[in-house]
Amino acid sequence: MDQSIWIDKLKEKGLKATQQRLAILEVLVEENFPLSAQNIFSKLRRNNPNLRLSTVYRTLNSFVEKKIVRKLDLIDKESFFELLSGEHHHHLICMKCGEIIPIDCPLKDYEEELIDNTDYTIIDHRLKIYGICPRCR
Amino acid sequence: MDQSIWIDKLKEKGLKATQQRLAILEVLVEENFPLSAQNIFSKLRRNNPNLRLSTVYRTLNSFVEKKIVRKLDLIDKESFFELLSGEHHHHLICMKCGEIIPIDCPLKDYEEELIDNTDYTIIDHRLKIYGICPRCR
DNA sequence: CCCTTATTGCAAATGATTTGCATCACTGGA
DNA sequence: TCCAGTGATGCAAATCATTTGCAATAAGGG
Ligand SMILES: [Mn+2]
Ligand SMILES: [Mn+2]
Ligand SMILES: [Zn+2]
Ligand SMILES: [Zn+2]
Numbered sequence: 001m002d003q004s005i006w007i008d009k010l011k012e013k014g015l016k017a018t019q020q021r022l023a024i025l026e027v028l029v030e031e032n033f034p035l036s037a038q039n040i041f042s043k044l045r046r047n048n049p050n051l052r053l054s055t056v057y058r059t060l061n062s063f064v065e066k067k068i069v070r071k072l073d074l075i076d077k078e079s080f081f082e083l084l085s086g087e088h089h090h091h092l093i094c095m096k097c098g099e100i101i102p103i104d105c106p107l108k109d110y111e112e113e114l115i116d117n118t119d120y121t122i123i124d125h126r127l128k129i130y131g132i133c134p135r136c137r
Numbered sequence: 138m139d140q141s142i143w144i145d146k147l148k149e150k151g152l153k154a155t156q157q158r159l160a161i162l163e164v165l166v167e168e169n170f171p172l173s174a175q176n177i178f179s180k181l182r183r184n185n186p187n188l189r190l191s192t193v194y195r196t197l198n199s200f201v202e203k204k205i206v207r208k209l210d211l212i213d214k215e216s217f218f219e220l221l222s223g224e225h226h227h228h229l230i231c232m233k234c235g236e237i238i239p240i241d242c243p244l245k246d247y248e249e250e251l252i253d254n255t256d257y258t259i260i261d262h263r264l265k266i267y268g269i270c271p272r273c274r
Numbered sequence: 275c276c277c278t279t280a281t282t283g284c285a286a287a288t289g290a291t292t293t294g295c296a297t298c299a300c301t302g303g304a
Numbered sequence: 305t306c307c308a309g310t311g312a313t314g315c316a317a318a319t320c321a322t323t324t325g326c327a328a329t330a331a332g333g334g
Contacts, residue, residue: 059312
């Protein structure tokens with residue numbers, strides 16, 4: 001991973017480019033997949049014995065706020081986080097094995113309609129589809 | 138509320154028609170709106186001083202399992218529960234005042250497409266749209 | 275009305291996430 | 305390159321919604 005790009009991006013957003021933040025970004029980039037705070041923490045603790053889970057949470061929260069990362073509630077309790085890069089999309093989740101597949105967003109036109117019907121300003125939306133994958137079926 | 142209908146419905150699903158369950162159903166029916174466990178608990182505790190929040194949770198969970206009620210994660214942390222009655226729908230949420238508006242489900246065709254593309258068995262889905270209502274804007 | 279069993283009251287535990295505070299490490303400027 | 309100021313982190317403790325264990329209670333079929 002080219003750190004300098006991320007260092008710039010962090011500074012741009014008013015965040016200091018700390019070791020911890022860069023390490024967390026690195027995991028998010030190379031996995032390129034929704035991960036929990038605990039997931040990220042486990043991966044990094046090996047080489048960073050005194051990294052704390054609270055730091056991971058604080059980092060992810062600031063990334064969400066700065067729109068570097070998106071927070072997802074795919075299954076009950078644990079939240080997942082994924083890098084905001086590439087196409088806007090949603091997720092199809094296998095309820096047996098937990099596989100997560102990205103899916104296209106079908107809501108463009110629907111949102112236009114909604115604006116007309118409700119006079120709301122639309123800011124964001126969340127869509128998750130739950131099913132059983134072919135292997136688990 | 139006509140209790141006998143609900144008593145029958147509960148028995149049909151293999152649940153005993155207890156005072157607590159009927160009271161919780163009554164709140165859900167008359168509010169006809171997503172409510173948190175705490176919401177329901179507060180409303181009922183006035184007349185039921187020894188109803189417990191844990192009972193409300195246990196009841197709601199069994200209702201979800203028996204498909205009498207649907208659990209929604211509209212905002213962070215607290216879950217909401219709404220009676221499964223009327224049209225299948227989703228929600229538009231005002232991020233300022235918390236207003237919740239039911240909206241039609243636009244996903245029928247999209248799900249067909251998904252089945253073809255992914256070979257998943259689709260079981261359920263969740264859609265929430267966040268915005269600002271005209272009054273808050 | 276009684277017996278069996280599900281359900282509740284109650285209190286304690288859980289588990290993800292947050293927070294307070296002292297210390298540390300970035301970063302922009304000297 | 306060094307320094308001061310401020311934001312970030314380590315660490316431990318707190319929060320808060322939700323769950324759970326267990327003994328006591330109340331449905332409801334017979
Ligand atoms: Mn994704
Ligand atoms: Mn609704
Ligand atoms: Zn699967
Ligand atoms: Zn509003």
